[in-house]
Amino acid sequence: MIKFKRLLPVILIAFYASTASYAALTYEMKTIGKHANEVLGVFVNEADTQVATCSLDETIKIWGIPNGKEICTLKGHLGQVNNLSYSGNDKLLASASSDMTVRVWDVDKCAQNMILKGHTDQVIGVYFSQDDNSSFIASTSFDKTVKLWDRVLGTEIKTLRGHTKPTNNVAYSYDGTQIASCSDDKTIKIWSTDLETKAPLMTLHGHESPVLTVLYSFDSKYLISSDQTGNIKIWLVSDGSLIRTIKAHDELIQDVSIAADNKTIISGSLDKKVKLWDLTTGQNLYSQTIDSEIWSVDMVSDASILVLGCADGTVRFLTRKGGK
Amino acid sequence: MKICRLIIFLLLIISTSSFAGTQLKSVIAVTGSIFNYVDKSPISVEIEVYDNVGKKVNSTKSNAADNGYYYVTGLYSGNIYTFIIKDQQYLTESFEVSIPNSDKYVEISKDFLLKPNKAGTEIKLNINPFEYDKFKLKVGAATILSDVLNTVKNNSNKKFNIVCYPDSDQDANENHKITEARAKALVDFFELNGIDGTTFTIQSNQKSDPKNPPPTEKRAKGKNYVGSIYLVVN
Numbered sequence: 185m186i187k188f189k190r191l192l193p194v195i196l197i198a199f200y201a202s203t204a205s206y207a208a209l210t211y212e213m214k215t216i217g218k219h220a221n222e223v224l225g226v227f228v229n230e231a232d233t234q235v236a237t238c239s240l241d242e243t244i245k246i247w248g249i250p251n252g253k254e255i256c257t258l259k260g261h262l263g264q265v266n267n268l269s270y271s272g273n274d275k276l277l278a279s280a281s282s283d284m285t286v287r288v289w290d291v292d293k294c295a296q297n298m299i300l301k302g303h304t305d306q307v308i309g310v311y312f313s314q315d316d317n318s319s320f321i322a323s324t325s326f327d328k329t330v331k332l333w334d335r336v337l338g339t340e341i342k343t344l345r346g347h348t349k350p351t352n353n354v355a356y357s358y359d360g361t362q363i364a365s366c367s368d369d370k371t372i373k374i375w376s377t378d379l380e381t382k383a384p385l386m387t388l389h390g391h392e393s394p395v396l397t398v399l400y401s402f403d404s405k406y407l408i409s410s411d412q413t414g415n416i417k418i419w420l421v422s423d424g425s426l427i428r429t430i431k432a433h434d435e436l437i438q439d440v441s442i443a444a445d446n447k448t449i450i451s452g453s454l455d456k457k458v459k460l461w462d463l464t465t466g467q468n469l470y471s472q473t474i475d476s477e478i479w480s481v482d483m484v485s486d487a488s489i490l491v492l493g494c495a496d497g498t499v500r501f502l503t504r505k506g507g508k
Numbered sequence: 509m510k511i512c513r514l515i516i517f518l519l520l521i522i523s524t525s526s527f528a529g530t531q532l533k534s535v536i537a538v539t540g541s542i543f544n545y546v547d548k549s550p551i552s553v554e555i556e557v558y559d560n561v562g563k564k565v566n567s568t569k570s571n572a573a574d575n576g577y578y579y580v581t582g583l584y585s586g587n588i589y590t591f592i593i594k595d596q597q598y599l600t601e602s603f604e605v606s607i608p609n610s611d612k613y614v615e616i617s618k619d620f621l622l623k624p625n626k627a628g629t630e631i632k633l634n635i636n637p638f639e640y641d642k643f644k645l646k647v648g649a650a651t652i653l654s655d656v657l658n659t660v661k662n663n664s665n666k667k668f669n670i671v672c673y674p675d676s677d678q679d680a681n682e683n684h685k686i687t688e689a690r691a692k693a694l695v696d697f698f699e700l701n702g703i704d705g706t707t708f709t710i711q712s713n714q715k716s717d718p719k720n721p722p723p724t725e726k727r728a729k730g731k732n733y734v735g736s737i738y739l740v741v742n
Contacts (some may be wrong), residue, residue, distance in 0.1 A: 262648030262651055331617070342617055
């Protein structure tokens, strides 16, 4: 008891410190527009000037940042559009659809540029290589494969096999050397982007339910993953070691994203909550409950605007009060 | 002697220039795997490759022991080839493969699925051509159904039963109506595309697919549910 009394001030200070930054962050929510059905993916471009959203309504919409004005609607897919990725130079957009195709869109023209066919089941994940030429696109599918496409040739150049159940999402490392894929088989596999190596470089075990998304930090040092039971895991890219598990949500987390500080991550869940986390400590920085399930999240580089793709079809901006 | 040398010199120039001509188009290889459409197991089958005038240009075999791997080379950039795959245990399939333009040797990747031809085989449509609770084919259904349309065209001696399951178990009468209307819409589609309607029988259902029932919990992306559709080999 004496010991506890002595420790009490320390505990109170620690508690205050842990909640101070949480309390400091406040965001104002605004619905900027709506799809005809659930919004499954959002992706903010490199310049923080646009966000693309994709939906169960089979369309993609591009919206301006920060005004939230709709720039255009891209039509062409014959099934729900599951995910999106801007190219590193922001000129192209790749989309993954349940119609088994990956499509490439010219952002300035708001027009379809290319259809990539080859997967034998729904395509769930897509990620552009972030090099200046936007040379490659990686995609994942319920056909259990990861495919690498040559964007210039318009053809698939490498099929990576190893997952034993449908693959859910894919990410390209920002240094261009690796691809990470995650699967219903509860693993994450790391693949080389060189054309000769087809076996996985590493398989990461640790999730106890289907892994729904993976994402590299911008400095390619960390890999972030989320799963069906609401956990986020942080992995060290260099050796694949698990450095942190965060019990983040009460329902599945379909999407996470990271800010340019390589530290702040955002998660959105079907538990209707959006949260910000400090990757280095696991501390919850911000939490907001909304009136819809959240499928997809992203944010501008400094986390001053958070973008939510919701099950009710709305696209919402959460803008930080007090600016930067 | 001088004339002989001149002739040899000319012949050398001609042969060199024609050789250079053949080099204008670079050689491309196509690799990938062939799997059983139903159970996704790798299979060993013969593959024949035809050019755009129907001339056989290559043949090879996939290897089930090596994850269904095959390798075809000697294809030229910018051309379109037809891969025809025939096997006693599978429905005959033809796949068009467009080779991209390239000025250097490239290996491209293509996987193929073959549907077993044994009576009773249930070929589930990977992409549903209907929207939830609808019985009219959705926009773009022709593209979605092009794979099974090709299969039916390539196997004109075979008959199929179209089996449709409902999206939920809420109303048995309504389920019967909607699944019958979906099956009829599919027969209409095949007839419009030149297939004799007698190729098909139809089966509606009042209850959802026992092998792929509607979800009872929240599902992740891409896992939303529309009642299954099968082409069953008769």
